[in-house]
Amino acid sequence: MDLYKPKPGPLLKNIDSPADLKKLKPDQLQDVCDELREFIIDMVSVHGGHFGASLGVIELTVALHYVYNTPDDKLIWDVGHQAYGHKILTGRREDFHTNRRYKGLSGFPKRTESDYDTFGVGHSSTSISAGLGMAIARDLDQSDKKIVSIIGDGAMTGGMAFEAMNNAGALKSDMLVILNDNNMSIDPNVGALKEYLAEITTSKTFNLMRDEIYDLLGHFKTAGDKMRKAASKLERAMTAAITPGALFQALGFKYYGPVDGHNVDALRRHLEDLRTVSGPKLLHIVTVKGKGFAPAEREQTKWHAQSSPFDKITGKSLAKPVNGNKPAPKYQDVFGEALVELAAANEDIVAITPAMPSGSSLWPMMHTFPDRSFDVGIAEQHAVTFAAGLASEGKKAFAALYSTFLQRAYDQVIHDVAIQKLPVVFCIDRAGLVGADGPTHHGLYDVSFLRAVPNMIVSSPMDEQDLRDMMYTASEYNDSAWAVRYPRGRSTGMKLREGFEKTEIGKGRIIKEGEKVAVLSFGPIGSYVIEAGTRLAEEQIHIGHFDMRYAKPIDTEMIDYVMANYDRIITLEDGTKLGGFGSAVAEYVAEKGLAIPVKIMGVPDAIIEHGTQKELHDEVGIGPDGIVEQVKKALDVLV
Ligand SMILES: Cc1ncc(C[n+]2csc(CCOP(=O)(O)OP(=O)(O)O)c2C)c(N)n1
Incomplete structure (x- = not known):
């Protein structure tokens, strides 16, 4: 199937690299931005x-590459x-329609891509740490390249x-940090820094004086080095005097701004000026997230x-209506709603999110119990x-x-939670392969790194009912920390019973008995085993299926039972094979000294790129096809 390719405008279609952009006149740049x-x-x-x-950041992107x-x-x-915008201007325009698709462009900058x-x-x-590293490398190499880190508020x-x-303020290496202040994170930005930035951007006195200082500096620029130094000193002193807090200056950065980040000409001029200013400096630009598309603004x-898909004028969704049943709720929503129910019954419950109230579905809790819900920023x-x-003060966090x-x-999990045996409940969303966001966002390591920590329960429900019950059980459990992991995407859509039931910690459940091969799964990926089991049954192959539910403590009784009644064990998880759930099973089997083969199915020790979750599960062999194949392989050996 041919993918839809957007058509570039008359200027953009001739820009294959920043060199082409530089051929344009400054007064053409706004047109490039529009296109x-x-x-x-x-x-x-x-x-x-x-x-x-x-x-x-369209105007900023164009100005930077110009x-x-x-x-x-x-x-x-x-x-x-x-x-x-950066990708499109740097030679990837013609491939841009493959963005975030399997084998296509990455949705994020990536060194191997360009x-x-x-x-x-x-x-x-x-970005500032990486930029500083590059700046110091440049200094050591005695080259004169410029380093610009672009960071949001x-x-x-x-x-x-x-x-x-x-660190940068002390090292004094030449670099520019551009603070893109749009007052938003994914959700509205939070914290004292937000107030601080708002004070700068709305202070009339400051803005007036800043403009005057800037004009003055402009005059001094043509007036030779000595004068320029004097002007720059004056500007720093004055900015420090009138910028509330002068936070950035105190950290050793010369502060410039705030500047309208949608005025490409002003940005170009500021950047040209700043090229000539040495040392660490910060340019504060003010932008509107979603600029130029009214619904997004x-x-x-x-x-x-x-x-x-959506209508590119009105923003109205063009997604095909789902026929019949409502789609199943996402796991994150099951979590969000269960938390409100639990918090209503237990006033010690508090919720914490680092800047992801929407992504983690914490808004119901934040709206219902605002005093007990905390978005702490990124x-x-x-x-x-x-x-x-x-x-430590008795709250159920x-x-x-x-x-x-x-x-x-990770250090905080070990040092602050586990060593002190504090009963924090970690609700770990986006566990497993996440899809289009790719390797930086896959949640592959949590089982391995959490399993290694004492005083930590590691669980994963196979369905949304079990997620609710695990959360309830965790809310009542105070002997150690508890991590419950669930994936990106929709739950099974099963009918949920009212209220909650306690689950037995460290106990799995039998989904289906079978012969010879037992598949032990961990988490919602168990649904693939059901699918594979149905297909195998058509060929008269009947596997046993055990939903283990806990990677720690692992259900040793259940493994003993499996070892006594089956000839082969296959474990399945949506996470790295190294040190994960399968390893926990294999460790127990090895310790028992029994000779039952254990095949661990999980994500291999490799960087997995982006695609849909299904494409990636199939690529690494943990989808239904992979399970069918492994079961048959196990049986071939047996015959
Ligand atoms: C360590 C970390 N935590 C959370 C996120 C999820 N996340 C992605 S973008 C974003 C908001 C970034 O806001 P800002 O830097 O102001 O950029 P903007 O989207 O407003 O341009 C968040 C929280 C992340 N990428 N990295």
């Missing part, structure tokens, strides 16, 4: 993808979900950004990303230790994190 915006809207309206962030000598000069995009993608991204708040709430600035969270490390602090972002807080 770029239209091209992105056209593409995403058909194929989906991240949206609002890229629209918000002024800087990329790829020798280095642009580092934080998170990278805003880099669509020389213009200087650093792989996906997780937030890394949301990503700026991440502690790592401040660790980097603290109005509902910025909804338009952060789009997964189904701050996973803090989120976990904050939860530990709450737990539910920390909702994506598997991939929990990686950031």
